[in-house]
Amino acid sequence: MEFIVASSVGALTAAGIYLILRLRAFSTILGLALLSYAVNIFLFASGRLSIDMPPVLSPYGEANYTDPLPQALVLTAIVISFGMTAVLVMVALGAYLESDDDRIDMAEAAENAEYGAGGRE
Amino acid sequence: MNGQEAAVVVNDPSLIIIALLPFIGALLPGMMIRAGRNACAIFTALPTVLSLIMLLLLAPSVMAGQIITVELSWLPQLGLSVAFFLDGLGLLFAAMILGVGLLITLYARFYLSGDDPMGQFYTYLLLFQGAMLGIVLSDNILLLLIFWELTSLSSFLLIGYWKHLPEGRQGARMALAVTAAGGLAMIGGMLILGEIVGSYKLTDILGAGEAIRASDWYMPALILILLGAFTKSAQFPFHFWLPHAMAAPTPVSAYLHSATMVKAGVFLMARMWPVLAGTEAWFYIVTTTGLVTMVLGALIALFKDDLKALLAFSTVSHLGLLTMLLGFGTPMAAVVAVFHIINHLTFKAALFMTAGIIDHEAHTRDIKRLGGLRTLMPVTFVLGTIAALSMAGIPLLNGFLSKEMMLEEASHTDWAGSPWALPVLATLGALLSVAYSFRFIVHVFFGRVREDYPHKPHDPPFGLWIAPALLVGLVVLIGILPHVAEPLVRVAAGAVTGGTLPEFHLKIWHGITPALYMSVIAVLAGAALLAAHRPLDRAWIAAPRPEAKAIFDGLVGGAVGLSRWVTQRTHDGAMSRYLAIFVGSTTLLGYLAWRGGGMPPQTREMLPVPPLVLVGWVLLLVAAGSMALMHRNRFRSLVVMGVIGLTISVGFVYLSAPDLALTQISVETVTIMLLLLALHYMPKASPVESSAGRRIRDGVIAIAGGAGVGALALMFLLRDTPTISDYHLANSYEGGGGTNVVNVILVDFRGYDTYGEIIVLGIAGLIIYAVMKALLNGPAARKLRNTDYSLDRSRDRHPLMMVIATRVMMPIAILVGVYIFLRGHNQPGGGFVAGLVVSIALLMQYMASGFAWTQSRQKIEYHAMIGWGVVIAGLTGAGAWLGGKPFLTSGYDYFHFPPIEEFELATAMLFDLGVFLAVLGAVMLMLYSLSRIARYAGETVNREPMDYDPSADRTTRTTKEQE
Known part of the structure; x- marks a missing residue:
């Protein structure tokens, strides 16, 4: 199970990194959303994995519970990352509407890169 | 033999007042200038005179060989304290600083012209005087260093006082660059001294001269401290800044260059004489x-x-x-x-x-x-x-x-x-x-x-x-x-x-x-x-000689050129490049840290994997892969993102985190809606822009980063670390009155965090609203109006079935929200989830029945809702003060009103209500702002729930048939 969770975190991170390295704002936002999934799962998993032990106190005597603290932290993190995504989307949308372009690199940098890379496909 | 040890040490707190008076006094001239130039000068002289009188009162005992000290501990573990001491050398310098300061105040009153801002001048002068006084009275070398840098800064202000003169500005900059650079060197030297002696107290250091001179670190410390002293005292080859500082008004020159600033270096050499000299x-x-x-x-x-x-x-x-x-x-x-x-x-x-x-x-x-x-x-x-x-x-x-x-x-x-x-x-x-x-x-x-x-x-x-x-x-x-x-x-x-x-x-x-x-x-x-x-003068003028200013300017120019080159190489405005550098180097550092060893042994066994979980895993991996590969089609990638979010919430359910699952699924819904709304105005596809080589490079970085994080997660999951969570589990019911520990942590144990987070969320909502407002007042509004979005739009924008269904569901959805809210303290749920659920219910109305129709039925402004949420949460927290408890302490009790069963009420629920309102308001404000843009994009307003009246349509058809 641990491997499943860890590899999922890894896959989401890899996809997220690839997307934030793209040149368009929308892809970058998607990438950041994937990265926040990965981070949230990672944080949640820092309480270690356990099955059928929700941190809701049982009225029937002794029981085992999973670690509640990371869950509480991740809960707010999920909501906050939504807020962050929303702000980014709005800024990207504004930038696109004002400049007709949703590139994330500055114009002269793009030219330099072209010059330095020796052409592109 | 040592006279210092024999000296009587007397404690006298008035020393602190002497040292601080100029700083306090620095507040006065700026205000007093309104009362005229004489009043301004008098009020500048006042703190100086007071300091001087207090100093002279202490003088007889110092002349008799006593040493006066005072110390306020601040961080004794770090050797940080506000400590002053006054001995003969300090007395001499303090008297010079204050005495000449007084004369300069008088002189400047008549020297400065009516156009010069005199209040500013006197403020700077007092700041400088205070900094100098601090240097000569400090008994802690860290404190001394702070005053040392303060003299550099305040002399910068004084030298550049005539801001309109380029010489003044250049001279001030040069003085600052040279003396502050020397000051940096001196910090290094002083820290070495402190390390050798094991104390940052000057009096301790002065008594440890032999140990310091015998230390291997004596040479570095000596050179660094002398660099500080030489730059300050304008010794060759750092002498060039002083003449350029003459662009200052003459009272400044007279003060800085006779009695104070440049003497600071000499003072320091004299102060350190017993420790450093003699080799x-x-x-x-x-x-x-x-x-x-x-x-x-x-x-x-x-x-x-x-x-x-x-x-x-x-x-x-x-x-x-x-x-x-x-x-x-x-x-x-x-x-x-x-x-x-x-x-x-x-x-x-x-x-x-x-x-x-x-x-x-x-x-x-x-x-x-x-x-x-x-x-x-x-x-x-x-x-x-x-x-x-x-x-x-x-x-x-x-x-x-x-x-x-x-x-x-x-x-x-x-x-x-x-x-x-x-x-x-x-x-x-x-x-x-x-x-x-x-x-x-x-x-x-x-x-x-x-x-x-x-x-x-x-x-x-x-x-x-x-x-x-x-x-x-x-x-x-x-x-x-x-x-x-x-x-x-x-x-x-x-x-x-x-x-x-x-x-x-x-x-x-x-x-x-x-x-x-x-x-x-x-x-x-x-x-x-x-x-x-x-004749000598003629020969001197004719003779070639190095011009210090040109050399200095050349050096500064070279440094600027170098840093510009480095900046342009690394920060060329290409964000994708910064991110690549950042991810690459972070991964590399992580790898190096891992190579360094120190990994504790594995302490946990892996849990078994049932087949259904494997299905979810494959789904997630495929979805993540397709996101990367198919991101150009933006709609499709949003669909895939929904798949990922849902899979994750299912995973949360399986891994004993019902609260997270609820939150994740509702956040997922609003996120996708938000992105869909935004995508409406943006290009629907990302063009191919990067070369194959670059994509391979990015892929390698991404896989390396992902593999690193995955490996880290795995290592982490297989090892135990001490946790503080048992406290929360043990006290959740007793202390917080709830059985859902996650919710109790949110509203009680870590209520302050939550309070901060709803404020952040509210601010995010307001930012979005503000950006929207700014956009609609700018060129974006014109562009929105001129773009034809009609192709994207369905003719049947508000389908009958959906309108009816959402309206029927509305009360049910709200009830679900209320239910989730109320049970939150004891069962999975709570303010966050309830807020999201209710906002989804409202959003459905917007989607089904149209913006204007829904908006006209909205009674509470979303801004106000955010505000009320924060206020209610804050007041609940403050309510604890009434009970004499710290902020955000919650209380609870059980109530019994027949015929309802006994139930519990906790103040934490009121706090959770604040959370609920803030979340609801913020989410709604965000989506509302995006929808407002639609109005500018030429979307027509529907006054009726549906765009067309089916019954009216039938009438038309009937008429046609009749014809």
Whole structure:
């Protein structure tokens, strides 16, 4: 199970990194959303994995519970990352509407890169 | 043997007040300038006078050999404390700083013109005075360093006071760059000293001289500290900033360059004398630097036409003299240095003020345009001449006494085995000093009265010449009756050496000594040199010589060019590039850290994997892969993202996190809606822009980063670490009154966090609203109107089935929200989830029935909802104060109202209500803002729930059929 969770975190991170390295704002936002999934799962998993032990106190005597603290932290993190995504989307949308372009690199940098890379496909 | 140890230490808190008064006083001039210039000057003088009086009250005990200390501990573990102490050296310097400060305040009142912002000037002056006072009184070297840097900063403000003059700005910048750079070096040196001694208390360090000199770190510490002192005291090769700092108003020059700023370096060398002096390295570095500076400064001074530049280089030269004396390392040389500090202060401050008077009255301070002022400005002539003669070292003036003693010391000090080097060069310095001092007198005051002064000069008002007159009075007094200064010199020099002093008496006649011959040679040859000044001056001007400012500018330019090159290489405006560098280097660092070892052994076994989980895993991996591969089709990638989010929430359910699952699924819904709304106005596809090579590179970075994070997660999951969570589990019911521990943590244990987070969320909502407002007032609005979105839109925008279904579902959805909210404290749920669920219910109305129709039924503004949420949460938290508990302590109790079963009410629920409202308001405000943009994009408004009336349509059809 641990491997499943860890590899999922890894896959989401890899996809997220690839997307934030793209040149368009929308892809970058998607990438950041994937990265926040990965981070949230990672944080949640820092309480270690356990099955059928929700941190809701049982009225029937002794029981085992999973670690509640990371869950509480991740809960707010999920909501906050939504807020962050929303702000980014709005800024990207504004930038696109004002400049007709949703590139994330500055114009002269793009030219330099072209010059330095020796052409592109 | 050690006099310092024998000294009585007295504790007196008034020392702190003395040190802080200038800083407190710095607040006054800015306010008092409204009451007029005199009031401003008086209120500047007030803190200085108070400090001075308090200092003089302490003076008798210091003169009696006591040391006054006071200490306020701040972080004793780090050796940080506010500690001051006053001994002879501190007393001398503090008295000079405050006394001259007072004279400068008076002088500046008459010097500054009506156009100069006087309040600002006095504020800077007091700040500077406070910083200087701090240096000389600090008993903690860390505190001393802070004051040291403060003098650099406040002198920057003072030197650049005439902001309109480019020379002023450049000079200020140069002074700051040089002295602050030296200050940085000194911080290093001081920290080394503190490490060697194990204490940052100056008094401890002064007592540990032998340990420091024996340490391997002595050399680095010495060099670093001397760098600080040399830059501050304008020693060669850092002497160049001082003349450029002359662009400051003359009161500043008089203050900074006679009594304070440049003396700080000398003070530091004197202070550290018992610790650092006495070694070969100290002797050669300090003496040689001082000697070179003395001769070079005097030589340049002779050929400067600007009166203030002449005085500036003469200051450089005299600072070199002091440095050289301290470098000798003998107690007697220290006595001479202390005596010369006093003498130099008196004549140099007076000379600067005289130069300022001349500049003020004749509107020029170029020596070649002056001359003949003797009859026009008799008072100034007398003051300037006496002070300059003292600088030249003419008998019956104080400059003579200390110069004579300096020559005496030089005459019996060997330098690198040669008995001649020091006396000859010292005499040369004295000779040049005589020459420029005579030049100051002769070329300015004597000669013909000219017709072409820029302004007809005459003596200034009393206020301007009284300050230099007082100083000149001291010059003469000490010159004729040297023994009046003897007690002060004795106690200050005793503090420098930290031991017993050799037998000495300050007197005019020492008999026929080598020093007397050297003095006579210096005076005669100096006068001869002045006679030959005209041809020499021509030769000097013609001779090529390195221009310090050009070199400095070149260095600064080079540094700027280098950093610009580095910046452009690394920060070229391409964000994708920064991110690649960031991810790559972070992964690499992580790898290096892992290679470093220290991984504890595995302590947990892996849990078994049922087949259904495997299906979810494959789904997630495929989805993540397709996101990366198919991101160009933006709609499709949003669908895939939904898949990922849902899979994750299912995973949360399986892994015992029901609260997270609920949150994740509702957040997922609003996120996708938000992105869909935004995508409506953006390109629907990302074009191919990067080359295959670049994509491969990014892929490699991504896979490396992902593999690193995945491996880290795996290692982490297979090991146990101590946790604090048991406390939360144990106290959730007892202390928080809830069985859902996650919710209790959110609203109770870590309520402060949650409170902060709803505020952040609310701010995010408001930002989005503000951006939307700004966009719709800018060119974006025009663009939105001119773009044709009709192709994207369905003709049937508000389908009948959906409208009906959402309306039926609305009360149910709200009820679900309320239910989730109410049970949150004991079962999975709570304010966050409830807020999201209700906002989804409302959003469905917007989607199904249209924006305007829904908006017209909305009764509460979303901004207000955010505000109420935060206020309710905050008031609930503050309510705990009424019960005498800390902020956000929750209380709960059980209630029983028949026929309902017994139930629990907790104040935490009220807090959760605040969370609920803030989340709801923020989410709605965000989506509402995006929808508002649609109106500008030409979307028509529907007043009715549906765009067309099916019954009306049927009527039309029926009519058609009839026809």
